[in-house]
Amino acid sequence: MLRFKILASAVPLVAAALFARGGLLPGPHPCIASASASVEIADMPWRADLHVAFTDDPAEASVRVQVTESAEAADFALVDDSDVAEAGACDADPATHAVAISDTASRGVPIIYLSHDGPADYRIYVRSRTFSQREAAALVVGANFARHPLKAASL
Secondary structure, X not given: OHHXXXXXXXXXXXXXXXXXXXXXXXXXXXXXXXXXXXXXXXOOXXXXXXXXXXXXXXXXXXXXXXXXXXXXXXXXXXXXXXXXXXXXXXXXXXXXXXXXXXOOOOOOOOEEEXXXXXXXXXXXXXXXXXXXXXXXXXXXXXXXXXXXXXXXHOO
């Protein structure tokens, strides 16, 4: 009987935790779509096709991404001003690549140096409710990986 009481008291706590976290099912993840594939931030890191890490030291970086103040100066502009995602823009299919942001860099992982100054391999402009600058940089690097996996693997 005591076990049942403990279980009964734990259920509301679990339900409150799931509600606070956003429910049982993961919500939409930031993604970008290109002509041949889409790239999204992985919902579970162990299911990612590519892991990236960030550094504050430009000497450690294998990829440099500059955040620009204008869309005209950027290679990639990531802008959304809507709370609703475009239907079918990043539908998951076999061509979808998942990118996970790692806290620490391991061998073979692209290490991104994100700054507002050049030089840079990519220049991005981000004004978004969905993407952070780090997520946008990870997606852009991941999109390059999806297009050229052998070249990207040698970063």
